[in-house]
Amino acid sequence: MRIISGIQPTGKIHIGNYLGAIKQWLELQKKEDCIFFIADLHSLTCPYEPKDLKESIIEAAICYLAAGIDPEKSIFFTQSDVPEHTRLAWIFNTVCPIGELERMTQFKEKSKQFRKNINAGLLTYPVLQAADILLYKAGAVPVGKDQVQHIELTRTIARRFNQKFGQTFSEPRAILSEGSKIMSLTDPKKKMSKSSDPNNCISLFEEPEAIRKKIMSAVTDTGKTVKYSPKTKPGISNLITIYSLFSEKSVKEIESNYKEKGYAEFKKDLADIIITSLQPFREKRKEFLSNKNQVIQILKSGAEKAKKIAERTISEVNQKIGINL
Numbered sequence: 001m002r003i004i005s006g007i008q009p010t011g012k013i014h015i016g017n018y019l020g021a022i023k024q025w026l027e028l029q030k031k032e033d034c035i036f037f038i039a040d041l042h043s044l045t046c047p048y049e050p051k052d053l054k055e056s057i058i059e060a061a062i063c064y065l066a067a068g069i070d071p072e073k074s075i076f077f078t079q080s081d082v083p084e085h086t087r088l089a090w091i092f093n094t095v096c097p098i099g100e101l102e103r104m105t106q107f108k109e110k111s112k113q114f115r116k117n118i119n120a121g122l123l124t125y126p127v128l129q130a131a132d133i134l135l136y137k138a139g140a141v142p143v144g145k146d147q148v149q150h151i152e153l154t155r156t157i158a159r160r161f162n163q164k165f166g167q168t169f170s171e172p173r174a175i176l177s178e179g180s181k182i183m184s185l186t187d188p189k190k191k192m193s194k195s196s197d198p199n200n201c202i203s204l205f206e207e208p209e210a211i212r213k214k215i216m217s218a219v220t221d222t223g224k225t226v227k228y229s230p231k232t233k234p235g236i237s238n239l240i241t242i243y244s245l246f247s248e249k250s251v252k253e254i255e256s257n258y259k260e261k262g263y264a265e266f267k268k269d270l271a272d273i274i275i276t277s278l279q280p281f282r283e284k285r286k287e288f289l290s291n292k293n294q295v296i297q298i299l300k301s302g303a304e305k306a307k308k309i310a311e312r313t314i315s316e317v318n319q320k321i322g323i324n325l
């Protein structure tokens, strides 16, 4: 089965992105035909500094590589290096109902967050995402929960295209992990996010002292018992999920280990676990940072491989829609 997924390069990649998406990718790349990319075109829809974007793309690439994405096993590239993505997105625009786009939760949230910049790209964001996926005829997409609606729309677009032009695309499914919705450390009712307060998240390369500070000041709930109950104790439950995913210990085990201990001791241990788990990423990042040209080379050669598959799909699509002279 072919697998595809991507992450936007703006803002620092955080443990929510890791536990929700990248951690699953690492497992999948052992046995499936995987394609991972940096969704730089998607990131243009939110305010950003052009002078910083190139560095952010390299930083995102280093993040993938430091986390363990292996360019020998998986195709790994930058979205804008394969223009077929935008080409297919345009064609999909012509079969995608606008009402569906206006219903997307992410569009509604981003329109509220960036009131002064509600651009058409924010609305058609999921159409480009559908093109990213269907261009490679992927069967499954490992993502966090917030992206499930976009995968459903991808299925709708595939169906509409097939109805209009004949069977071309099969419908991909989302693959969700146990960390599919990691919540903010400062407001556990919201998801951890790159685009809000920096204290809400821990980046994959965060320094140990910053990790400790953020965990120790993470919002918890009233009471002292370390108990998993997302509805009544969203703060501590989110921290238990993070603990469980980094330590590979079950929620039950964690609850019982901390039965007699309070939040402070739990948080202290959690900070230690995160610091130790992220240590190898920080070290690998240093190696790649001193070799940025090699990173760019890896992306370029990945784009060559991706392009071969993308060109085949575009040529089939052109023929189906009637623009192949």
Ligand code: TYM
Residues within 6 Å of the ligand: 004, 005, 006, 007, 008, 009, 016, 017, 018, 019, 020, 021, 039, 042, 128, 129, 132, 133, 141, 142, 143, 144, 145, 146, 147, 179, 180, 181, 182, 183, 191, 192, 193
């Ligand atoms: P981005 O960069 O916003 O998120 C990247 C991945 O991280 C997941 N994620 C989370 N998972 C758990 N808890 C969180 N708090 C959390 N925050 C983010 C997201 O669900 C996502 O899997 N639109 C995509 C990028 C994209 C893409 C694609 C993905 C563009 N084209 C094609 C798959 C296939 C996105 O949300 O990026």
